[in-house]
Amino acid sequence: MPLKYDPAQIESKWQDRWAADALYRVHEDPDKPKWYELTMFPYTSGNLHIGHWYAMAPSDVHARFRRMQGYNVLHPMGFDAFGLPAENAAIKNGIHPHIWTMRNVENMRRQLKRIGAVYDWDREVVTSLPDYYKWTQWLFLQLFNAGLAYRNKAPANWCPTCQTTLANEQVLPDGTCERCSTAVTRRDLEQWFFRITKYADELLDFSSIDWPDRINTMQSNWIGRSQGAEISFGIEEYGLETKEIRVFTTRPDTVFGVTFMVLAPEHPLVSQLTTPDKSDEVQSYIEETRRRSEIERLSADKEKTGVFIGAYCTNRLNGEKVPIFIADYALLTYGTGAVMGVPAHDERDFAYARKYDLPIRTVIAPPGWGGEDLVEAYTGPGEMVNSGEFVGLGNEEGKLAVIKSMEEQGIGGGTISYRIRDWLISRQRYWGAPIPMVYCNSCGIVPVPEEDLPVLLPEDAEFRPTGESPLTFHEAFVNTSCPKCEGPARRETDTMDTFMCSSWYFLKYASPNSGDSAFRPEQLKHWLPVDQYTGGAEHAVMHLLYARFFVKALRDIGLLDFDEPFVRLYNQGIIISDRQKMSKSRGNVITPDEYVDTVGADVVRGYLMFIGPWDQGGEWVDQGINGIVRWYNRVWDLVEKSDPQLGKGKSSRQTAHMLHKTVKKVYQDLDRFHFNTALAALMEFTNHLGRAWDEGAVDSETWNESIKALLLMLAPTAPHLAEELWAARGYDYSIHNWPFPTWDETLAAEEEVTLVVQVNGKVRDRVTVSAAITEDEAKEVALSSERIRAFMKNGPRKVVYVPGRLVNIVA
């Protein structure tokens, strides 16, 4: 489908001109309201595919629209460059990750420039360059100094393929690695953590941000706040150092129904409590659990298994002794790693008790309960029974009463448990920012002094994954002197999770060239927070949660004065092809370049926006592009037409009305990311203008005004075409410095309306009347219609009038 113009020539011409004139360079401007519109920066995988364009082109349209509305718009771009994929690809291709990454950056920058976006390239960031990661390290030190970074030995998620630890957020629900789908195992390792749990409650507060409910829900679920109680069960008689097993429960009201205790197989007390006769059985169960993959362990519908360890603990509320089991449905990582078994009121405990023939004691009466045995766990509300002094209380007040009583006796109390764990940031890989810490035999853990940053990633390290950080084998890197005592010391050899780099890049954009500081406070103050963030929903509990944590932490440290990084968030959908998600293995990946070569960036931009609602994604269908090509051709033809002869006033008024109606519609649709309907309105307007010209039904003033507005409205979507035609019409360069057209509400309103006349809700006639018609007049017109009378068997019982829309006669 040929275009009327040569996109390659026109687009590169204007891109060169815009670059030469620094048209999109951004400065703080006190005279204009600021607008920070950010798109998630791409990972340096090597090539932009159409999904990147789908994320970037519409957000550029929105940024351009904001510019035309008079905002001083910051819409930057950069590259997320550290991380495993780069390292793995580099290994595979026998190239150094730095070289591989920078080649990709170059190629992707070239591709990005072809979009024709308003990016200010002077602000570009590449997270793997020392200029950037120096400040990533510096920020690590600030968190460390604030007590928000700590080192701890803990069971960590280990990916055997990636040969590194993973944060909990990077392990998929099925227990596999987010990146390579390998089953994740556990390893006990000394690792660095960020204290994100300290912010759990604040992270649950979404009241000051305007984000999709879906994302807020996902974050809430991830944080997983549960209100409940911690209860102490006695094990004094075993003469151990520890005199109790603590459990977490959300149902302290059911504590009298405890008939057994379950410990996670990895629970530290297991080895001490297991009686000699049970030792073999317990050992083999623990080993079996360990062998089983996370995938099996996490499947909920699996039959419950466990073994009795021979020991008992005391329920201090009623003095009863209950047997202790280990079972893998108790998770070491949640609560206290111990569960009180209340089979009558918990489905899992019920299943377990059934299987191992343990007593089931009802302590919350179901409605109409007469003392009979339960056939399934009752988890609803009810009155407390079989519960000593608490009998007769409703279970909600019972919770409070039990907690109060336990607190008085010092055997437990109210508490809150979270699902979220601290963020593990150590990675045993090469391609990341080195953690700026030193281990000294006499001084212990010592931070690298700020003036010694960056701790450079040595270029000549062997970067094959071995399960230990490649930096471990680089003597020159590892051996250093202690910054405190100057004695011999070893550097931390792990690198940081790349999500650390992307947790603050939006701050760097706002403050490029900040010299000897990470950013300038006055620039952050001017631009931040980000007004509109756009990107994929796949980052809901990783990047988006980490970035929020980071901002809150830096605020508390005193580096910032706002609470949330991204005021508004919008998730675009996913582009598929051949009815499937694009992937290399399926061979259905759409590369934008070939389309840009043939039909140009403007057409690709237009097509992506026209596919459907932005948040729904859609399928890339080659034929669909034709619609955009035809439309642009029609616009091209319109602009080339010479002025029409003066038309009749009434018809011109029709065009003026269309113009103002279209401006209003397009303005409102662009504002709320409804690109598909904005383009539909522009197409309709284009079609109208073509018809009006053919009919000579428009005067030259209205015509010129219409063409001018059409080009301005087209400018965000098709920046090159609009600029070209703008110049052809003789208007001042650049169209991208002109304001968006405004509309006149009177002209946008309909002068005449078609009223639908219904009888009993069925359309029976249409009458064209003045928009200013009164209710009585409208009803009279409707009732006097011949057609209507034919459908009315009886006189009207009721007449409903909706101004501008319809008259419904109930007969």
Added chain:
RNA sequence: GCCGAGGUGGCGGAAUUGGCAGACGCGACGGACUUAAAAUCCGUUGGGAGUAAUCCCAUAAGGGUUCGAGCCCCUUCCUCGGCACCA
């Protein structure tokens, strides 16, 4: 299983949030132009009945509220996302 979003022509999707269902576009069919094709332009395009004006049916299925339901309520079915032994 739980939470969220959704189900509208051959296809992508519109529908001012309770008021003409199918805007806009793709595709298809017919016509004009052409030696021919492409491109372009014009017309038709949810189903059914009728020569026609027009009428009937139709927004996953069934029921309800309403003068009026794609939109609100109830039930059922399907699709897609997320969560899922979290005590």
